[in-house]
Amino acid sequence: MGEKTGTYPGAAGRAVSADRPSHVRNVVLVGHSGSGKTTLVEALALATGAVNRAGRVEDGGALSDYDEIEHRQQRSVQLSLAPVEWAGIKINLLDTPGYADFVGELRAGLRAADAALFVVSAAEGAENINGATRMVWEECAAVGMPRAIVITHLEAARSDFEEMTETCRTAFGGDSPDGVLPLYLPLHGPEGPDGHRCVAGLIGLLSQRVFDYSSGERAETAPGPEHLPLIEEARNRLIEGIIAESEDETLMDRYLGGEEIDVKTLIEDLERAVARGSFHPVLAAAPAAEGAKQGLGTVELLELITGGFPTPLEREAPAVTTPDGRPRTPVTCDPAGPLAAEVIKTSSDPYVGRISLVRVFSGTLRPDETVHVSGHGLEDRGHESHDVDERIGALSSPFGKQQRPLPQAIAGDIACVAKLTRAETGDTLSAKGDPLLMEPWRMPDPLLPVAIEAHSKADEDKLSQGLARLVAEDPTMRLEQNQHTHQVVLWCLGEAHRDVALERLRTRYGVQVDVVPHKVSLRETFGGKAAGRGRHVKQSGGHGQYAICEIEVEPLPGGSGIEFVDKVVGGAVPRQFIPSVEKGIRAQAARGVAAGHPLVDIRVTLLDGKAHSVDSSDAAFQTAGALALREAAAETKIHLLEPVAEIEVLVSDDYVGPVMSDLSGRRGRVIGTEQSGAGRTLVRAEVPEIEIGRYAVDLRSLSHGTGRFTRSYARHEPMPPQIAERLRESADGGA
Template sequence: MGSSADRTHPGAAGRAPTAGQASRPEQIRNVVLVGHSGSGKTTLVEALALATGAVNRAGHVAEGTTVSDHDDIEHRQQRSVQLSLVPVEWGGIKVNLLDTPGYADFVGELRAGLRAADAALFVVSASDGPETLSGATRMVWDECAAVGMPRAVVITHLESARTDFDELTQVCREIFGGDSPESVLPLYLPLHGPEGPDGHAPVTGLTGLLTQRVYDYSSGERADRDPDPAQQPRLAQARDRLIEGIIAESEDETLMDRYLSGEELDLKTLVQDLERAVARGSFHPVLAAAPAAEGCKQGIGTVELLELITGGFPTPLEREVPPVTTPQGKPRSPLTCDPAGPLAAEVVKTASDPYVGRISLVRVFSGTLRPDETVHVSGHGLQDRGHEDHDVDERVGALSSPFGKQQRGVPHAIAGDLVCVAKLGRAETGDTLSAKDDPLLMEPWVMPDPLLPVAIEAHSKADEDKLSVGLSRLVAEDPTMRLEQNPDTRQVVLWCLGEAHVDVALDRLRSRYGVQVDAVPYKVSLRETFGDRTAARGRHVKQSGGHGQFAICEIAVEPLPVGSGIEFVDKVVGGAVPRQFIPSVEKGVRAQAARGVALGFPVVDIRVTLTDGKAHSVDSSDAAFQTAGALALREAAADCHIHLLEPVSEIRVLVSDAYVGPVMSDLSSRRGRVLGTEPATPGRTLVRAEVPEIEIGRYAVDLRSLSHGTGRYSREYARHEPMPPQLAVKLREQHQQETGAK
């Protein structure tokens, strides 16, 4: 990491960038906003855009759109469902603000934002309880800590009644600080005005702990003054704690001794050490934000936040470029954030525009991306989710910088910047863009595994014709979605992250791709097997003039141990079935086994023995004996009890220690067998269990509710085993009702 002296600060020499263009990586800050749904991330982005002059007081840019313009789906869903980029400019620095959805179902968009950013703002609502911090937000904080990403905390909704900044700051220190609570401290204290009729005193400004100045917004303009004498005791206590926290992270080992000896440390030294600690990711300042006063051009705390972003957050030069290889996996030398270096960029989001077509949001890590040049597209190892690997050349379309629903054209994008690229027809989220004569593949980021299935059917014949194209485009945009065409159940299944994810996917199919689909009950891939030894005869004899059909075979069927598959044994003697037709009988038996003999699920774990049969010198044929073999297996099933086998998965549940008991109890209620528990990370436990898949169709949703957002799980197929008789009876009755209705 470089020091603050290595970065371009507001007012530094050099051409200041517009909000859409930067000429050097030092002039860029990439910041992702993280927080639970309703914490105020989008409102904060709009306030920052207002403070920088990107929009007017009504939230409009000159062209008449708004920074918070969402697509129609977000308006209907009443929540953010996708990553959005808002570039602003402050003091010669281009700040790319990446607003992420707060709802857990869209964690894929959040991870894309983390990949594209160099620092994170955790937005915390003062009107919500601590549980919003100890759940999914804490998990994201830990992920950022694991990779050393710099973080700061912004407390919003301080205008709400019954909010306490000091109390919430203490909660942030306990939850985010972990073993180092003194690394999470406020830089400013909110200034409150007179109490209203409800007993609540609105926030009118901030008091800087290092500068010891009050930034008062009550007049409609940001003005600074000396603090009131009544503030001094609280201010002095908070200031001493902040200085001690900064000194603890300082690289200057003499600072603590000088401070303890009573020396007054100069403001410049403290600010520089603070910025270095923030950029290293070892100190996490807490700031406050509140709506702008009536007639004020700047929201409370926005200027202070922009000063932290431009002065304390790292430049792209201070972030390591993700490792790259050749598309064939051969290691390459590490890249740096150099506009003159080899081109290495990554698609972090894919969207469709009804007029422009596909638009790709791209982070350029190395080199310079220019319009109308041919690049190589490599990616991306998600074939199991319906995303094919890419290794093709494509021509780059126009480059643009987004703002609301507008796209402002830019001539190029340098290393460290974010840009929208039009008409990349093959590139999908997670793919690497590189020079066509020097193709590279960037190490992918971790995508959450979709574990909530929804089976869909086309609503009409017209929709059926468009369904395949619509689904392929849908999964191209969203790598957290998996498309499955199950050969056993003959269902088209979308695997999603949660119910809201499902709603958005079906909405996109309907509104964006013109495909109306119906959700139908999801079927688990069961198996059938014979419960007893039995024998049967398959007779296929037809004489209706001309060439007839004649084939008779007798078989014995016996069950085998689980996992044995299907064995076929020939014990025909005396040529009762000619040798050339024995493979035909086996083929017919296996084909019928694949189709099922009771509920239409494949038959497994049986031995079929061909014992006898008859043939005709003229009318016997391969097709006739295939039919006879299939008939024989069906006849055998009619005289035997057929067992249903259900798939069992081994699941691994990672959950906070406080919820281990409820999780284990819930697994037991799902007919699960807990195999054991073991400590994972501090405060979290890994629970291993085997659970029938039919019991965990909605487990992704139920676990989130049970663990208050702190739990996650993975699953892996283990085996099929017999289903309890009472459940098998219910399935048979349901099957009879469905087939009877048809």
């Protein structure tokens, strides 16, 4: 950050370890898919000596570590860690997915990091700063997380650093655009055959030095006379922006009075402002050319991370309680303190087994020690609560496909832990004698239902275990065993999330499944009053069966359930068999009387009946009750009831009209709207659940990624006759 030339200690062939929290920086990379995050991580690894010129880890394997499906889809779908070392500082680079379906991995990265790099592509302009990226920026701002911006793809023909910088100032600056300013300007090389001038170096605005990368290594030179006019305006703006954030209130007056402020003072104030999260520098980066040791801007970025980003000591740890919820003294980033660590990612290795990526917030984690694992449960997502002791295996530092052994992981560091068979993402690791539970981070709700069936009998035998392991890795996924529709449903964040989950089931756990249409829990009810007679009389030598009952059925208001009334007089149905009639009626109602959906919201009145002194029985009157209900159903119209959800859609003001129009097209009723922060509106509506099966996908498309919604069950209400008829015809056709 101070624009030093630096050295390149690297980490070739060995794990990068830290001996104190002040020597650690945890940085998460944020940006949409294709912005260049993974390429930037590789460029930083090359600059620090962690990989060789071919982009390979020195002791074998590639830096980029994707599953087979990720190769095929050409995008990263999971959080990955690349530890590198620069100037004696360990930098944990957390590369997050850029695709919206994997926002759960992004949130895990934000939890583990102390600062964020927002990566934007100069080739795509304003299009790559989408609504989702802005929302993540605002989340970071809400918790005071320091942020910087890196502009990539400067080698592209259409790239324009100055234009992209202004776009970032508008998108991220809000009311304070002077808090988003470049530290360097690009130095363009000679014009190519296509007329494009590639960026060959950078000009430091504070130091007024030129850093030339055209030779493949960073070379520092004095600026020529032609450079100074280019940087004067940008330099003055940067100095004013830094001074505005300075804790020295006299600095602005001195500057405006014509005093030349010492560059060292400006850099120190800049570093403090960045660490506080009040100033957000813009930098440029490009991958190294063939044979080069350093990519453009990598040294400058490493200096920013080590000099300007905060250490773990400067971050407040998440709140902790005892596992049963009692308050606890807050933990601090002290290697000698009580152990408090959190599983931020869980994955399965075919040779090693389950591997947990763990951020240590307090204490020191050591191999082969026994720790306490506390789980939040998340029972609604298929994650059971657990509160157990486990002996951990080896500690390691991941790099590509390599796992390099670590002797320990101190407070502030991130490491991989083997053999935690019960721990899941989001769980807390603490000392066996002093168990703790960390406040969970906010997980997005999975709102895309995917109904699945085992492909074969062999798959059916492995399905339960495979699904359990799948949801253990991914807390954004919810597993539902629907007792009404008898379907196994995976709730996902989107179609890409679904595809990756099903592919992992197949490739990692050997379970092939078929996706089937998702069913909503429909109900039936009577459209009017009707009577029915159930006669169950059989004589076949020996004991016979004899039961007759007469009932009257009438509809009740929604939510009433089933009401049974006994109005038998004179003992026509013996008292001991009246509960049998009711049991038979309720059993038939659960099976349905028209389309096989549960019957609800009716009053059944038992009026009369007959019994036999020998042949009547509990089973006979149950059967008679069921027959009577079916006969009554045949005498009137049966309405189909569909579940209605209450949804709340939070969307940018620009898309409120299209969202409300779309909801109307889904038979929705808009209840109201209200402002929810600057430029956003909350739309409340009631929509039939059958109409919002794909709403998680459709809303994202409709709102250009700026919308999100929640849903909750409201009630069942009658389905329009024409839609009910289509459903019946579809069911009959399927049969």
